Amino acid sequence: MEGKRLAxxxxxxxxxxxxxxxxxxxxxDLLLERYVAVKVxxxxxxxxxxxxxxxxxxxxxSAALSHPNVVNVYDVNREGSIYYMTMEYVExxxxYECIEQKGAFSPEESVSIVSQICDGLAHAHENGIIHRDIKPHNIMRLSNGRVKVTDFGISVLLNNPAITQTGMVMGxxxxxxxxxxxxxxxxxxxxxxxxxxxLYELVTGTVPFDGENFVSISLKHLEEPLPDPRKINPxxxxxxxxxxxxxxxKDPSKRFQSVLEMKQALQQSITTGGRRRAVDGERKKQKKILVGLGSAIIVAVAFFVVQAIAGNDFAEDNSEEPLETHSLSEEETPSPSEDMDIIEGNHPWWRELPSAAEKDNETFYRYRVSGSDGKYEISVDVKDIPVSQFYYNIYVVDSFSSRLVLKGRSVSFRKEPGKEFTTVQxxxxxxxRxxxxxxxxxxxxxxMRENESTKADVMGDLLQMWGQPQF
Structure with a gap:
């Protein structure tokens, strides 16, 4: 095929x-002056x-999907007896190649990779598409760390269940x-x-089930418990x-019921582990300080005992400076209360970026924001709703994932009598950080309506954008 021109x-x-x-x-692609991948x-x-x-x-x-963690598909065509599709070219x-070269990945790297796959699959699932062939061969990893899911070749549209034969095994x-x-x-x-x-393969470098043929491996998936990955990587x-x-x-009802639920658990596992390591490190630091203090006190006591035994020879020259002690500064002291606000989560940000505010809804009108670098003043007109407070969440999003960093913060306001809207700042x-x-x-x-836990009249908008993120 090299050297051939299609269409x-x-x-x-x-x-x-x-x-x-x-x-x-x-x-x-001679028309759009770009490189593409052609699958023949x-x-x-x-x-x-x-x-x-x-x-x-x-x-x-695939063409129905548009997401930073999914390889974009452009077109399908035929030339003579050749069927081919064009899609995004990924460097x-x-x-699969990464695991072959590197072996096991660190827990942090593995979580980052799988979290991105979760985001791409969540987008597919929202569009009614199951991939059905997730494996390392179908995941591309770019030099900047981003991963993209590709090859929906045996996927099935949920709203077209008759497209495959009953009992047909794929994957x-x-x-x-x-x-x-x-x-x-x-x-x-x-x-x-x-x-x-x-994920098992990423953290261990090997698959959990292997065998001589398709049937023997399939039976292990069906019947055998998953081998403990820590026996391979403690x-x-x-x-x-x-x-x-x-x-x-084995029972689908006992699994995570969505890939986003799985992603949230993954990110919380790393956040919790990081916090635990930070606390352990701080405890070790404090222990060293206390040990140092203890040693200094012992030396000081010994010095004064020697003085007492020796009499008053040093009584007139008792000008030693007081023992210097050390206490942890505010910067050195961990603040778990602040960390507790970091709630890993997900948000369909890829469909909402960026430019303008969402249209005014039944409650919130004329949203305005000023400020930068984490300090903002919000002004919004609030309709006469049957409560005197509303809530806000804040999401911080980078190229790979989103985090719910402030959740359920309340804003109380006093309604202006006789007016349809109250301006709240x-x-x-x-x-x-x-x-x-x-x-x-x-x-x-x-x-929130009284005695209900569901959100009403949700409005979201951009607070700030930094740099040129490649979403």
Whole structure:
């Protein structure tokens, strides 16, 4: 294929990957002056009508997605007997290649990678698409650390369940969910299972189940308990092992019920571990200080005992400076109360960036913000609602994930009698350590009806953007 031009537009430059079903080439799009990836169906399958339908379905499924953690698909076409699709060209390695070269990843790296996959899959799930073939081969990792999910070739649209035959087994056997091995219905929970297996491989460098053939490995997924990953890598945090075990439960109802739920657990595991390490470090520091103080006190007591025994020879020259002590400054003392405000979470920020405010809703009108660098003054007109307070959440978002850093902060106000709206002003303050070098801060305002816990009339908008984040 190298040197061939497709549709008078795509110059095929070189092969960059592929398998038995399709080959991927790097190509130059002459019309838009950019590099693209061209995925060409294998010649041996060009007369297989079922495979052609799957190939076209992949394009339609993928083309509906637009997310920074999903490889963008542009087009599908045919030239003679050649079926091909064009998609975003990604400079990087597959996660499979990364694991082959590096072996196990650190818990922190693994959480970062899987959290991004969760974001990409959440976008697919929101569009009614299950991937069904999550494995390292289908995850691309860029040089800047971002990962992208690719190859929705055996995905199934939830609103088109008849598109595959009943009992048809699909997926890569080392990552396949138990329900896929038996041909039972699949759901979002099937992607959760495969993602749990992938996480296991990231932190250990190996898959949990192996065997001589498809059937033997499938039976292990179906019947055998997951091997303890800490027997391979003792440095895996206990909470991370719990997450892996929950994601890979045989019973789908016992797994995380969404990839975003799994992501939240992952991020909290790292945050909690980081806090614990910080507290342990501070305790060691304080212990060293106390030991030092104890030693100094012992020396001082010994000195005065010697003086007492020796008589009053030193009585007239008792001018030693008092023993210098050390107390922890405010900067050195951890502030767990401030850290407790950091609640890892998710937000569909990729669909809301950035430019203008969302349209006025039934409660909040004419939103204005001033300030910068974590110090803001908010002004908003609030309609005459049956309560005298509303709430706000603050999200800090970088290129890879979003964090809910302030949750449920209340703003009380006094209604202006006889007026449809009351202008409410309130400050928002974010600690410097929460501000990304490239990313955004967003505010979400809402109110709650009495005796109800659901948000009403939610309005969100941009507080500030830093740098040029590549969302």
């Amino acid at each position: 008078g537009r795509y110059d095929i430059l070189q092969r960059v990957g592929g398998g038995g079903m399709a080959v991927v080439y790097k190509a130059k 169906m294998s010649e041996s399958l060009m007369h297989d009508e079922e495979f052609i339908r799957r190939f076209i379905r992949e394009v339609k499924a 990087g390695q597959s996660l 890569s056997v080392h990552y396949i969910s138990p329900e896929q091995t038996t041909g039972d219905p699949v759901g979002y929970f099937s992607d959760v299972y495969s993602l749990g297996i992938l 440095n895996i945090p206990e909470r991370l092992c719990e997450i892996i075990n929950q994601a890979t439960e 309130f400050p928002v303050s974010l600690p410097q 929460l501000l990304p070098t490239e990313g955004i801060a967003k505010i979400e305002m809402y109110w």
